[in-house]
Amino acid sequence: MILGAWVAAGLTLFIYSFLYKDNPLFKLGEHLYVGISVGYSVVLAWHTVFLRLLWEPLKKDITENPAVFGSYVLLIPAVLGLLMWARFIPKIAWLSRLAFAFVVGFGSGVAIPRTVSSYILKQIEDTVNPLVTRGADGLSMGFNLASPQSGVNTIVLVIGVVSVLFYFFFSVEHTGPGKVTARTGIYFLMIAFGAAFGYTVMSRMSLLIGRFSDLIKYAGAEYGYASLVLLALTVLALAAWEMASRGRREV
């Protein structure tokens, strides 16, 4: 646990040192990180893909029903996967295309109806709303900006969607009335981008608060003042590195 705190605090500080400038500590952290993550994905691929999805079910099926064709069906992805490796041998490299074709064909087919459903029809459905409502006291139109379903917001929504869609027209030059619509679209885009930017600040700050809380925790006596000691060492190392590289430059 205590060793963990030291390692975690050290790696955190190494990466943060990148905010100062590129330096050996960051390089060390970066290469460690890449190495660990590649190793991690290899282990995960081996256990979850090869063992759990391929080897174990295949072994089970074949030992239980060796005569049934269905037991061997998992050999298809295995063979396709192996075809990918044909790329290592230039002469038969084209075989890998069969695997690409399989993967991309599946992806494209799956995408079409689902995209139409949730990103086209569903979006149209949510945008098209009556501007007025019929209540007990007859027809009324909502002017309450705070309620997203009110009539006035429905109008804003339709204008926004239509003008931004028009901005994405490529075969029409944006002139005349088209220019006004496209400009409206650009303003909508910019307001939305600004709002989204401002909105995201909070969640990014939460991450930083989380990291800093951990560092503060590791600065406690029960962890041997890990953060403080490591912070001092990091600063010293950076200073030493600066001096050394300055000296080298002067020579």
Place this chain on the structure above:
Amino acid sequence: MIIAPTLLLLLFLGASVLAAIPAPEGFRALDTPNDAGKSLSLVWKASPADRADRTVQVWLADGPDGPFQKVAEFPSNTRYVKPGDFPWWAQPARKGDHYVKLASSQAFPIEDGKPYFVKLLVREGDQEVWSEVAEATSAPNVFNTAQLNNLVFVLAFTGVLLASIAAARRNPHVPLRRIAGLDAVEEAIGRSTEMGRPILYLTGSGGMDEVSTIAATVILGEVAKKVAHYDTSLKVPHRDPIVMAVCQEIVKESYVAAGRPDAYKEDSNFFITSDQFSYTAAVDGIMLREKPAANFFMGSYFAESLLLTETGASTGAIQIAGTDSDHQLPFFVTTCDYTLIGEELYAASAYLSREPVLVGTLRGQDFGKGFIMSVLVLGTAFATIGVVVDSAIFNYVLDLFKDFK
């Protein structure tokens, strides 16, 4: 002598009080339409007397004589067919009728191809009345008719697309509006050549089955042709091994097309790791150490976008981004010199290559967008008129553009 009629009268009154709960009218059971089986649906007419303290129980059996088992209970003024539940071309019951879906459960499993018998019990206080017994057999369906509009949309759009591609093949000189970011591509490559620094090109986080990745690889092909021509060095770090393999082929082809197959280097495309942030750390490292003069960010991105572009900005590189990841657009727009927003990324590949297929596709998409824009405007008008004149007639049109499950 007087007592008897009184008794009769009382009996009669009592019977009429009991009969105050009407039996459910028009009760029938059917196989749930458009589903994977193992489920039945019940339909009966709504009654003006439905209310919260009158409950309906559903009793189910696998033989006509029982034993019946209670599987559901709810207030009698719930479970209606509501507008928007079903499209008009695939309605199991009239709007306003009661509609209950019974799914197979552990308490009462429903199997396909076996007849089941259902009856309703309506009760209020200590009065109760049974409906008739209805029979139905569950079966899985082979086509979801509620999604017919989806299929029609796909087919119609395909038709428009093929027609406009054919038209563009006959006449490839379709005018396309200027896209600001693209004029900068040439400039960025030129600058890198002058400064003798590499060009960094990222294809995003997506796999080969995403449009943004494919558009990014098409643009990479065009950029690589120019790079080969100017003899600048190109670096393409990858997160997906398949995309890397495809990009190697594409870049090689571009060098061949530019007449410089000798200048092609196999390791201009290389793999770093598939993990999001370690990839980012490594690319940031490349930016700081090799100081590329131009950074291209094409494809789809997640939270790493700002980590990449801010580092790139600090090294003074020209940055051109193009993404359809709407959630990351604010960061690209604020930190890059040029950003291709959403569809502009796809348009860019057509604009740069002037390939009839791509240009035709773009036109086809424009037709599609025009159509959707008119649906939005007219649909809102129809929906409003529908409320004003209090009529459901427009639903026949509006339902065509709804998403049904």
Place this chain on the structure above:
Amino acid sequence: MIFLKRQLPLAITFVMGVTFAFQYYIPHPVSEEAITNVSKWMQIISGFALALGLASIFHVHAVKIKRQVPGWGYSIVLYAAMLATIIVGFKSGGETKVDGAQTAFGWLYDYSMVPLQGTMFSILAFFIASAAYRAFRARSPEASVLLVSAVLVMMGRVPLGQFLLPWTWDVTQWLLNVVNSAVRRAILIGVSMGQVALSMKIILGIERAYLGGGKDQ
């Protein structure tokens, strides 16, 4: 041979594409089962593809070490970290926990992957500030609306802003619920048309870039 090289991949794409596009409209359990199984196949194939990536990493860093380019020592660090993780991972059987006790692999995950990931992610907090400082300048009308809406939302999101200017909270809600959703919807619709068009072209064999190479391949 030419058929195998050129037509077969296109045929495979066509069959896969059409089958799985239609799968969506078929609620029958057989169709559900098909997509679940084939999705697993995709995971298996991508597992094999990782080898391509590994080969690339080994190549890039082996070259660096062999030529002793500046910083080649870090390539050794990378190799060492990778090997160590793989060895520890296989020893722990790929599990982060066995019987409630943390394995060495789990330790590596908790005390190196998690903090490293969290730290890289949290650098965004610094960058979002510096990006705001650089980019939010009222250079043009477009830049000005961007700036104003960002500042309003930043105010409306935190207690201090809600305390100083209570109305910013409502404005924030409106900007996010109405303007932002209008724009995202429009972008989504446009992008989706592109997605459908491209997928269609891939299935019909019009677009072949993904196979790597020009139109005549």
Place this chain on the structure above:
Amino acid sequence: MKEFARRMIGIDRRIIFLLIAAAVLLPLLRPFGLPIKVSPEVRGVYEYIEALPERSVFLLSFDFDPSSKPELEPQAVALLRHAFRKNLRVIGMTHWLTGTGLADDVFSRVAAETEKERGKDYVFLGWSPGAGSLIIAMGQDLYKAFPSDYTKTPTQGMPVLEGVRSLRDVNYMISLAAGSSGIEMWYVFGKDKYRFEMAGGSTGVIAPGLYPFLRSGQINGLIGGLQGAAEYETLIKRKGTATAGMDAQSATHFVIIILVLLCNAFYFVLRGEKGKAR
């Protein structure tokens, strides 16, 4: 003036980094406690727990992993403090394997500060696979779904679980969710069938998507992100990391806003000078 403005506009961004670091660090070390407005959806959760009788059964599911810790851990701590103060019997569990260690840590820490005993006042069941089907299994028989708890103690006969056979005996349930296998899943597979009252806590990112559940009454309260956690801390009158965190949020947001305003001021000074020169 012009020179100063030019220098400031091209300011070394490391100074901005320092300002942000300071704006996070100072409030964390010494919170200044800005007033926090409590929203009705957070109050809903608090009041429901407040009204529960002693020894009621409260199930808290940790459906997140370390990457969402900054937002959800303070929520968990605040909820546990409240539950322990009300002498509820607390059952903890998780659907996310990677969140197990974190969840156990939170339980032991909060229990230690309120002197609650594992097995008597609370139990942490740990992780079990199955997600939705695990919930169904718990709805049928809790002891079959979790024969033993995280520390390998058999669950059968634990004093804390006295009279609890399945999810039907749970009085209140809260899922702290960072993704899809959280609140929605608990509602669909759990509450809908086994009829316990439930609420949710979530990261700021997914909170807006959960409001429809709140409006329709499928959950009776929602704690959203760090802000929600801070509101809960205000309600139980115990300032914790979330309140400090919200101070840091206010501080950093204002640092950025002031920077943006300054930058524009300098920009206009420069532009004005340029205009004059022309």
